[in-house]
């Protein structure tokens with residue numbers, strides 16, 4: 001724990017799972033932490049869309065827990081009722097045939113919504129929402145930030161953490177050092193998502209399905225997850241390669257093509273209320289997965305799923321481990337003084 005009278009300040013850009021876990025751990029180690037988030041709430045891609053009498057997890061669908069540290073965190077979430085196991089009737093569609101899934105993976109979801117763990121982590125943190133940071137500068141050992149909405153941020157910071165998808169992080173790091181992007185090659189792909197809300201329960205033999213060899217790669221009944229209320233809503237994800245190829249397509253046209261495919265799979269959405277969302281950077285991670293990046297000379301840290309396997313668990317671990325690295329580095333610095 002750092003000396004409270006010398007509390008170093010740290011700005012974190014992004015209130016997804018990586019930014020939130022990093023902030024929690026840094027705050028516990030004695031840092032003064034401020035998060036800037038461009039959306040109106042926390043959770044990033046682990047998110048939930050709310051409509052008129054319906055809601056749907058339209059980003060991450062479920063998560064797994066393999067690392068002991070993350071299992072411990074999940075146990076806390078479960079104890080406090082914000083996450084739990086999901087046991088869908090799971091099928092696979094491949095080469096025109098349906099079969100039962102043989103997967104024995106334990107799957108977990110936020111309760112009552114996918115963004116519940118993010119909201120839970122956000123409690124007690126200083127987060128400024130609706131702030132898109134589009135300029136950063138490092139001068140005389142301090143970071144200054146500039147937001148699209150409010151201009152210059154008054155406060156200066158000792159450290160900066162970028163907890164945002166790689167392409168967005170590199171747009172910022174290119175302002176100070178282009179070699180950061182050049183040395184961290186990662187290809188992130190988009191995802192077209194359709195949410196279909198029905199007034200009646202759909203009579204399908206599965207709650208979720210992995211689809212191979214079609215435009216669609218995943219389909220799931222949101223109401224089969226624990227704690228969900230409201231009208232029956234299905235989330236449909238197009239596959240990453242198709243989504244990326246057609247990322248600039250008009251929303252309605254993307255939705256139309258996905259729904260045609262869904263109909264072929266037995267989900268007829270003609271009478272459903274439809275919502276379409278485009279994720280510009282949905283998936284992808286560095287091949288060697290370094291976990292995190294610290295640039296000690298300029299007091300900059302990078303974390304996020306793209307540095308740690310590309311999933312929810314990796315995002316949380318990346319943020320947590322980056323916080324520990326920064327605390328160690330800061331302790332060294334203070335011992336030198």
Ligand SMILES: Cc1cc2nc3c(=O)[nH]c(=O)nc-3n(C[C@H](O)[C@H](O)[C@H](O)COP(=O)(O)OP(=O)(O)OC[C@H]3O[C@@H](n4cnc5c(N)ncnc54)[C@H](O)[C@@H]3O)c2cc1C
Pocket residue numbers: 013014015016017018019036037038039042043044045046058059060061062063064131132133134163164165168191193237279281282283303304305306310311312313315
């Ligand atoms: C469609 C889809 C399906 C998925 N399915 C699964 C799944 O089933 N299982 C699984 O484990 N994972 C899944 N994932 C991946 C999972 O959602 C991510 O791995 C995880 O949520 C990433 O967390 P993060 O904190 O690294 O990034 P993010 O959640 O992207 O958080 C980054 C945050 O930074 C904010 N931000 C970005 N730029 C700026 C800026 N300039 N200024 C201020 N704020 C900014 C964003 O608004 C966002 O809130 C899926 C993702 C998508 C999109």
